[in-house]
Amino acid sequence: MPKRTLFLIFALLLITFVLLLVAFYQPQTSKTAPAVTAPKKLTAQTTLSFGIPVTATSASVLTTNYSLPVEILTGGNKVTAVQLELQYDPEVLTNVAVIPGPFFGTTSDVLLNQIDAETGRISYALSVGLTAQGVIGKGTVATVTFSSKVKTPEKTAILFLPKTLVTASGINESVLKQTTNGLFMLGEKPSTPSAQ
């Protein structure tokens, strides 16, 4: 075979090889996987409601003492503080007081505790400790204790007022989604609540 022919064949093979390289070439890219986090909506998910009132021991036959838990369900919120603005009927309920519940643990702080027995208004604020983390879950955030003078069965209510609010870690507005007022039958045992 003439050398010229051989040279031509080698040249063609070389060109073919280059074309194949171009065809198969795949550019390299970064090897790290995408770290994409879908933006999440931070929504108010916490609800407040009243539990079942419990009749406590009474020192007097004329009055009956009750203990009413305020229940919290946080959803996905890491709750750090709760402010309760409650309204009750001062002509029916007396000796009203509020004590912290177990929800925030033993390091909880009472920020505000004002009860106006004349107007029936409760302003009560409770928080986790300054160094504690927000709490997720459900439980009793506070307990309202009161006495009743009614002798015959009578209905009364305790209402959440609009200034009630709940704060959570990382959210700069109230995360309170819903409140459920309490309607109770006093003067008979046991007292039965119903949502209003």
Next chain:
Amino acid sequence: MGFIKRAFGFISNPSQSRTTGIVAMLILIFAVFLTVVIAQQKQTIKQSAAANSIFTGACYVGNLSSDACTVGGFDSNCNASASGVDGNTCCRNSGFSGCRAASSVRECGFFMVVPQIECYGAPSCTCPTDGNECTTDACVNNACTHTNKSDGTACTDSAWNSGTCKNGACDTTTRGECGSSVNPDLDCWKTPYATDCSTGKCNTTNRTCYAEPKNVNGSCNNGSGQCKSDGTCGSVSLCCPAGYDTNFGSCPFGVTSTECCKWNGFFNYTIVSKIPCGSNQTPATTRTVTTTDTCTPSGGTCMSGSCGSGYTPTTSGTCASGYVCCKQSTAPITITYTCTNTSGQSCMSGSCGSGYTPTTSGTCASGTVCCKASTNPPVVPPVTTTCSVSGNTCTDSSGSKSGSCSENNVNSYSCVNSICQSSTTTCPTEQPCAISSSGIPACGGSTSTTNIALVSALNARDTSLTSDTLPINLILYNLTTNNQVAGAPATVTFNKTSIPGRLYSANVVLTNLTQNKYFIVFRKDNMIAQSVFTISSSSGTFTVPTTTLVFGDLNNDNAIDPLDWNIFKSCWKQPTTTSCSSSDFDNSGGSIDQVDYNTFLRGYSTWYEEGKTNSVF
């Protein structure tokens, strides 16, 4: 090396040249075929990406330090997703931020599939306007598109006639709609007028515009108001929630009537926040004596508590709770009107007496007739009126008495049996008593004022203010509309006083306010104080209850609540040189400590205590 030498020897052997040539040609044919196939595949991918997968919606914006091809990660709208489209690849550039331009389409690996929907950023094209006000000119999928605007959109045609869009064209046959004012507009040709509460209409007879009310009791002004039956947007009328009745007069527990509802069947009253009225509800606060009683229409008068002098209770009518229906116990005094003796006439009972003839030139009270002397008129003594009312003032034999406002009560006088008799009407909270510009007290509170001078005093807690003057920022809220209002100067300088309990004081001049109840917040850096005052006349001086500057409003929303505590908590033990400096109430430096925490709690408590004292909370 041996293999290469043998192969070279085979190729260069003249006896094998034919075989070598055929093999070389086969290799060339296969290589050309393979090259063409791969090039076609690439072209198909690019065309598919370019033609079918332009995404014009919202794209995920973020820094994707990703591999070019990763299974999953994005949904069909180019948003981040846990599962991805279909398990195929979604190609992204390293360091990608935002949507890619179409020119930077990245190629996927061999045999990998580009998702049907890729994100190539917003389309762009040249899209000149078509001159039609009823179309929107925009680029869609890189093509200029003229989309019809919603029917009813205001427009003008080529002759500048006003109309509304209909099927992408300006329809001016809606002539008769009215302009931006409800005032008479004789040509009725302007842009259709519409508010939350009314629609502009044209009287086709006289071409005069008028406002037709709509959405009565519905919300208006972004929810801050409620539509009235006259087509205006007024303050929100409140009604009791379901299960409650409206209050009937006074409320228990010393609270305002806006919070008082009667709870069906359980006990007399309870306190619950009223809510805006529904479309079928009558605002609770409109239930007043004058609108609910059946006494007045039957000739009686509703009186507070018991019947006044000269009146006796009657059962022929009913009044609101706390009021009784009263009727005059004696016949009303005969009052002559235009038939007077000064013109030789007099009112005579039943018929004219001897020497007198009836005349129609004067009028008399019921039961009497106007008579004129036939000959020489007898001297008729003038009727003595011992009581008269002029404007807001009633004058009787004991002197003059003027109506006034007292809290939400309208105190007014009228002549009863020649004596100035007082009566009191309680106004709805959102329509407090106000003195009009003509000096008449009435429910409403919408009368504007000229110049109001406030006398304000401040205390301070947990701060060592020593300067003689203190610049204070004022924020003013209308408690009827619940909105911040203009009218207060932004900054007022308070002067130090030597009066115990009044650390600083200032006189503040306000203008152009309505007669209403106001909530004012005083702010000095991160200290705030609050107070409430009522303006009940068009001018004058009003004293604002002394209030206390306290620390705690860390989020500057003019309130102290757990939201501020949340901020304080995040700063606990943090250096005061950071963004937490506003939590260092005592300016002690170092870190946010227990002293600051105690200061916050005292401020929190004082804020609420004074808020309740001022009936704000």
